[in-house]
Amino acid sequence: MSEGYHHLLAEVIDTALKAGHEILQVYNAGFHVEFKNDSSPLTEADKSSHKVIQERLKNYFPVLSEEGKTIPFEERKNWNPFWMVDPLDGTKEFIKRNGEFTVNIALVENQIPVLGVVYAPALNKIYFGEKSKGSFKAEWNQGGEINAEDIIRSAVSLPINQNGRKFTVVASRSHLSSETEKFIDDLKNEHGDIEFKSSGSSLKLCLVAEGAADVYPRLAPTMEWDTAAGQAVVMYAGKAVLNYHSGKLMQYNKPDLLNEWFVVK
Numbered sequence: 001m002s003e004g005y006h007h008l009l010a011e012v013i014d015t016a017l018k019a020g021h022e023i024l025q026v027y028n029a030g031f032h033v034e035f036k037n038d039s040s041p042l043t044e045a046d047k048s049s050h051k052v053i054q055e056r057l058k059n060y061f062p063v064l065s066e067e068g069k070t071i072p073f074e075e076r077k078n079w080n081p082f083w084m085v086d087p088l089d090g091t092k093e094f095i096k097r098n099g100e101f102t103v104n105i106a107l108v109e110n111q112i113p114v115l116g117v118v119y120a121p122a123l124n125k126i127y128f129g130e131k132s133k134g135s136f137k138a139e140w141n142q143g144g145e146i147n148a149e150d151i152i153r154s155a156v157s158l159p160i161n162q163n164g165r166k167f168t169v170v171a172s173r174s175h176l177s178s179e180t181e182k183f184i185d186d187l188k189n190e191h192g193d194i195e196f197k198s199s200g201s202s203l204k205l206c207l208v209a210e211g212a213a214d215v216y217p218r219l220a221p222t223m224e225w226d227t228a229a230g231q232a233v234v235m236y237a238g239k240a241v242l243n244y245h246s247g248k249l250m251q252y253n254k255p256d257l258l259n260e261w262f263v264v265k
Contacts (some may be wrong), residue, residue: 005107005115008060009130012117013148015056016103020047020121021216023088027122033095045094049087049103057083061107064253066225073255081109084252090201091257099123100200106228111251114156116232118202127206134158135209158237159211167191170204170213179219187215205230208264209237216264219244221250224257234264
């Protein structure tokens with residue numbers, strides 16, 4: 001990543017914080033759930049978060065968001081760099097009120113995320129990765145005032161050493177396919193007694209980046225905006241998000257925005 005993008009990190013973190021604030025306003029007040037054409041849920045929080053992110057980042061580069069996915073490939077194929085955004089990843093977790101939802105913002109250049117921020121507003125936790133600097137995690141107390149500079153200053157570098165734990169696999173709380181279950185069974189045959197963690201949204205990628213898990217298999221459908229920000233955190237922590245079939249690094253802004261199956265390790 002060009003050093004010319006480094007100044008954007010604080011802006012992206014601040015944007016994620018403001019989007020997260022909008023989400024929590026809805027989360028704490030109660031909300032109505034709509035359903036999109038594909039039967040996936042949508043709340044006012046998705047819309048409010050999208051509006052904040054779009055308004056703050058569109059003047060830098062184009063924004064490709066889950067809420068703006070109808071932009072044709074002929075238009076977006078020349079976007080380089082561009083923002084890949086999921087304003088509320090883990091809407092099902094949001095509706096369940098378990099806190100495991102995130103704001104995902106990535107800057108993608110030449111089909112690879114070069115900067116990514118994953119913010120879990122209900123958990124007071126944020127991860128960010130940047131090609132020239134590495135990946136980091138910050139946490140703070142409930143109700144405490146926080147800003148981007150505080151986060152950058154206090155964040156700890158990833159991965160965090162967690163020697164002594166069992167081999168750990170993390171998987172989706174809401175989307176555990178039969179193929180994923182077989183993948184986990186194969187890991188048990190290879191490693192013996194393993195630990196299984198279940199988590200929502202892109203936090204699963206961040207758990208691998210952090211060192212709290214060894215592998216995250218996703219052998220089920222996802223979209224590009226689900227993974228781009230988390231992939232940046234993973235990559236710049238020295239790990240990888242790999243296409244399950246080809247073993248190659250996951251790429252973005254394809255004609256079809258549906259991801260292939262992948263494994264994070």
